[in-house]
Amino acid sequence: MTTAETAPPPSMRLRELVFGAACAAALRTAARLGVADAVGDSPVSVEDLATAVKTEPQPLRRLLRALSCYGVFAEQPDGAFAHTDMSRLLREDDPHSLRYITLWCTEPWTWDAWPRLDEAVRTGRNVVEDLYGKEFFQYLNEDAPESALVFNRAMTTSSAQSAQDVADFLDLSGSSSVADIGGGQGHVVASLLEKYPALHGTLLDLPRVVENADPRLRPGGALAERVNVVPGDCRVAVPVRADVYIIKNILEWDDDSTARTLRNVREAGGPGTRVVVIENLVDDTPSMRFSTAMDLLLLLNVGGAKHTTDSMVRRLTAGGLVVEDIRPVNPYLHAFDCTVPA
Numbered sequence: 410m411t412t413a414e415t416a417p418p419p420s421m422r423l424r425e426l427v428f429g430a431a432c433a434a435a436l437r438t439a440a441r442l443g444v445a446d447a448v449g450d451s452p453v454s455v456e457d458l459a460t461a462v463k464t465e466p467q468p469l470r471r472l473l474r475a476l477s478c479y480g481v482f483a484e485q486p487d488g489a490f491a492h493t494d495m496s497r498l499l500r501e502d503d504p505h506s507l508r509y510i511t512l513w514c515t516e517p518w519t520w521d522a523w524p525r526l527d528e529a530v531r532t533g534r535n536v537v538e539d540l541y542g543k544e545f546f547q548y549l550n551e552d553a554p555e556s557a558l559v560f561n562r563a564m565t566t567s568s569a570q571s572a573q574d575v576a577d578f579l580d581l582s583g584s585s586s587v588a589d590i591g592g593g594q595g596h597v598v599a600s601l602l603e604k605y606p607a608l609h610g611t612l613l614d615l616p617r618v619v620e621n622a623d624p625r626l627r628p629g630g631a632l633a634e635r636v637n638v639v640p641g642d643c644r645v646a647v648p649v650r651a652d653v654y655i656i657k658n659i660l661e662w663d664d665d666s667t668a669r670t671l672r673n674v675r676e677a678g679g680p681g682t683r684v685v686v687i688e689n690l691v692d693d694t695p696s697m698r699f700s701t702a703m704d705l706l707l708l709l710n711v712g713g714a715k716h717t718t719d720s721m722v723r724r725l726t727a728g729g730l731v732v733e734d735i736r737p738v739n740p741y742l743h744a745f746d747c748t749v750p751a
C-alpha cells in the first residue's frame with residue numbers, strides 16, 4: 410500500500426505519470442497477445458509463456474516486468490509469473506473480464522486523438538471529425554470495423570455486467586412496454602423481459618449494432634416474440650411508442666445530440682411517459698481517475714462529457730423532462746427518473 414512515507418517523491422511520481430502511455434500500451438499488448446489467458450492457476454515460466462503466446466521470451470519478460478510494477482501479474486523469486494487479481498481481469502473467460510474494455514480504451518484511434526487534447530481543450534470540440542472526416546460512430550462503423558467489434562464487445566461486457574443491476578433496480582410493474590434507446594445489443598431489454606414475462610420491449614440502436622443483437626432477442630431467440638429490434642438514429646427519430654423509455658450511457662455526447670434525442674423521445678412517448686436516464690456521474694464515482702479520463706476521451710471522440718448530477722439535471726430539464734427522482738443503481742450508475750409533462 411502507498412502511504413505518505415512510501416509514496417515516491419513528486420519528481421519521480423511525475424516521471425511515472427508522463428509514461429502513462431507505456432502502461433496503457435503494455436496492458437493493450439498483454440490483452441492482444443492473450444498473455445493472461447495463457448497463465449493458469451500456478452506460476453508459469455516466461456519461456457513456456459512465450460511459446461504459448463508466440464513471442465520472444467526476453468521482450469515478453471520485459472513486458473511482464475513492466476506490468477508487475479502496477480500489480481498486473483506478479484514475478485516469483487524463480488522468475489516465473491503468476492496471476493494477480495488485476496491480471497485475471499484481462500482473461501477473456503473471467504466472469505468480470507475487462508479484456509475488451511482494455512482494448513477499447515487503447516484502440517488505434519485513441520493514439521491518434523490524445524496528442525490533440527490541447528486543441529480539444531482550446532476549442533471544446535471533438536478532434537475525431539477533423540482526423541477522420543466524419544462523426545465518431547460513423548467512422549467506427551464504416552471505417553474501423555475491428556475497433557467497432559472491440560467497442561461492441563466492450564459494451565457487451567459492461568452492459569451484460571450492469572444489465573442485471575438495472576433490471577433488479579427498475580420497477581416496471583404497471584407498465585406494458587419498454588424501449589431502450591441506444592440500447593446496444595439489448596442486454597438491458599433482455600434482462601427486463603426476463604424479469605417481467607408480460608412486458609413488451611423495443612431495442613433501438615444504429616443498424617450495424619442491432620445486427621448483432623443479443624441472441625435472446627433475434628429471430629428464434631427465447632424473447633424474440635416480445636421484442637422489436639429497430640435500427641435507427643435516435644437523433645433523427647425515435648419511431649417507437651412505449652410506456653417507459655430507457656436511455657443508458659448515451660447522453661455523454663455533444664449537447665445538440667442530447668437535445669435532439671430527448672425531443673424525439675418526448676414526442677414519441679407523449680405526456681405522462683416515464684423516461685429513465687442512466688449514467689455514470691463524475692461527481693459521485695468510486696474512481697475519479699477512471700471517470701475523468703473517460704470524460705476527456707469523450708471530449709476527443711464525440712465532443713461530449715461525463716456529467717455531474719447538476720449538469721445532467723440541467724440537460725434533462727432543458728430537454729423538456731421533469732426529473733422526479735435520482736437514485737444509485739449500483740456503485741457506478743445513477744438513474745434519473747423523469748416524466749414527460751402534460
Ligand SMILES: C[S@@+](CC[C@H](N)C(=O)[O-])C[C@H]1O[C@@H](n2cnc3c(N)ncnc32)[C@H](O)[C@@H]1O
Pocket residue numbers: 546564567568590591592593594613614615618641642643644656657658659
Ligand atoms: C456507450 S454505448 C451504451 C450502450 C447501452 N445503452 C449500454 O448502456 O450498455 C452507446 C451506444 O449508443 C449507440 N449510438 C450511438 N449513436 C447513436 C445514434 N445516433 N442513434 C442510436 N444509437 C446510437 C452506440 O451504437 C452504442 O450502442
